[in-house]
Each structure stands twice: as C-alpha cells, then as structure tokens.
Amino acid sequence: MNTTEPLSTEDILALSQSLPLWRIEPSGAWMQRDFVFKDFLQAFGFMTQVALLAQSQDHHPNWSNVYSSVSIKLFTHDCSRLTLKDRQLALAIDQLC
C-alpha cells in the first residue's frame, strides 16, 4: 500500500482502533491528539522528541504549544487527507508517552 495515498473508509475505522488516544475526523481529513504535561520543561522535551521523529520520517505535524499543553494535528499535505505516513508518525509519538 502506498504511504502517501489517502486511507480508505475501512482504513480510517481501523485507525481508531490502533490509535485510541487520537481524535480522528470521520471523513479522514485529519487526526489530532492533545497532551498535557507537568510544565514547559516536560512539554518542550517531548516536542524535541517529536521533532526528531518527524524529521527522520520526513513527515511533519501541524502543532501548537502553550506552556504545558501540546496539540498535534496530523494529515498529509499533498492530498489533505490521512495516509499511512500519518499512522506511522502517530504510532511513534504514542510510544513516547
């Protein structure tokens, strides 16, 4: 399966099983997970790890931070949909915390 092809409706359903902590937009346009840490130190340490993952997978998030909160939204810019690249990055992020 091509990593940059939009996921099918079935794939989207399977996604919500393997990534229960992510909010998945039903039509497969994006998925989002919000994190809250103890403080900015923890939040930015996590962000640096996500940055390293993103760079090595050559797939980058739309994300924001306010103090101890980090919000990560994933989708594939080429097609404006979720693809296997998003699934791969989300799984790697989930293993961080």
Place this chain on the structure above:
Amino acid sequence: MNTTEPLSTEDILALSQSLPLWRIEPSGAWMQRDFVFKDFLQAFGFMTQVALLAQSQDHHPNWSNVYSSVSIKLFTHDCSRLTLKDRQLALAIDQLC
C-alpha cells in the same frame, strides 16, 4: 513599572515602534509575529532558541509550527493583555533572526 501590569494605550503605541515586525492588536490584547524559514531544520532550531529564552524569562508563548513556518503569539496569561514581559520576550526573539 510593574512587568505584569497591562501596558497603557501610550505604551502600546510605543510598542509598535520598537517591534515593527510584530502585529499588535490595537487594544493591547496580544501581539503576533510569523516566521518562515528554509526548512523544518531551521524552524525547529529557532524554536529551541525561543524555548530557552522563554524558560529563562519564565514567560511562554502561544505558538504553532507547520514545517518551515512558525507563528508566535504573545500576551500575559494573568491579565490577558500585553505587559512588559511580552515586550521583553519579543525583543529577545527579534535578536535571534
């Protein structure tokens, strides 16, 4: 002058002089600057420097990143207005690039 007291209307006007690259909400609720870099590497290197500034000034931005773009919004959470703490952080950020 207290660093956590909302800036006066006069201060807000002066702010736009010393920080010409920032968009300052006229009532003094916030200010924002958007940055575009060559790639994610440059963008996240910059974000790490801003994080170091923020932590050492104990004043943290509302910010977001998508690949090579970084958007930084500043205001003081205690009073939901601009204060001298925002001015200080913005000036330090401007010296980075």
Place this chain on the structure above:
Amino acid sequence: MNTTEPLSTEDILALSQSLPLWRIEPSGAWMQRDFVFKDFLQAFGFMTQVALLAQSQDHHPNWSNVYSSVSIKLFTHDCSRLTLKDRQLALAIDQLC
C-alpha cells in the same frame, strides 16, 4: 551563603548525601553523573530539558553525548570548584529522571 563561593569540605560531604547518583571529586573540583537512555531520541529529549534548566539558572554544564549516553560534569567556571550553583542544577537534573 553566596552561590558562587566554593563549597567547604563539610558542604562537599553533605553534597554526596543529597546527590547520591553523582560522583563527587573529593577535593570539590567537580561532580559528574552519567546517564544511559533507550536511544538517541530519549537522550536528546533529556538534553533539551537540561539545556532549559541550565539557561534559566544561568549555569551551564560540561557535557557530552554518544547516541544513548549522556555524561554531565558540573563545576563553577569562575572558581573551578563546586558551588551552590552546581548543587542547584544537579538537584534539578535529578528531578528529570
């Protein structure tokens, strides 16, 4: 007590009580702690947190990294001895992991 004054022999002894995971050079010239993480991702996430602590305390380590290993040596450059600044940074580092 001045934070940049060399610790006394008594202070050095007390230091080894409050920082049991650090190797403290007996004459008080430096102290060192070596960390091993799961991988580079974990190691560099930790290093970023230490960098934020160091910058906000305006006291910086002599440190090195190889993949998952991080070695941190602390002393105060002004006097080439351990001071309260080193104690403070070491305690903050220990709270990270």
Place this chain on the structure above:
Amino acid sequence: MNTTEPLSTEDILALSQSLPLWRIEPSGAWMQRDFVFKDFLQAFGFMTQVALLAQSQDHHPNWSNVYSSVSIKLFTHDCSRLTLKDRQLALAIDQLC
C-alpha cells in the same frame, strides 16, 4: 560504494578537500570540528539542528558542549573508521553554519 565500509587512503585525502574545516585523523580513524558561537542559545540551537540531521541519517556524533563551544567528532562505530556516513553527516553540518 558501501556507506559503512572504511574509506580508502585516497578517499581520506579527498575528504580533506571537501571538508577543509574538519581535522581528519590521517589514518582515517575519525574527524573533528570545533565550533564557537556567541552564547549557549546559539550553541544549543545548532546542536538541535545537528541532532535532527543525525537522527534522520541514522548516524550519530560523539560530541560535547561547554557554554558557547561545541565539539563534534565523527566516525562509524561498527568499524571504528571513517565511512561515507561520516562524510554525509559532516557535509550536512557544514551547511548549517
């Protein structure tokens, strides 16, 4: 050419041409470049960029930092010699500054 095979004597000579800022151990055991920045902020911003490069190339440096100084030593751990992986990472680091 295999990226993890030790460079030949000829390759080592060519290396010193394409990487004039690096000190190359004549037998090809390692190469090193020392950087001095304005302050810790600049140094650690650079280190974060090198960390992103290293992770995406799956090749990591032996490196150390003291305030504004960063020292990077490269070699390939599997064979304890310089390989094309070191050349590739050094060239990418040189493009940062």
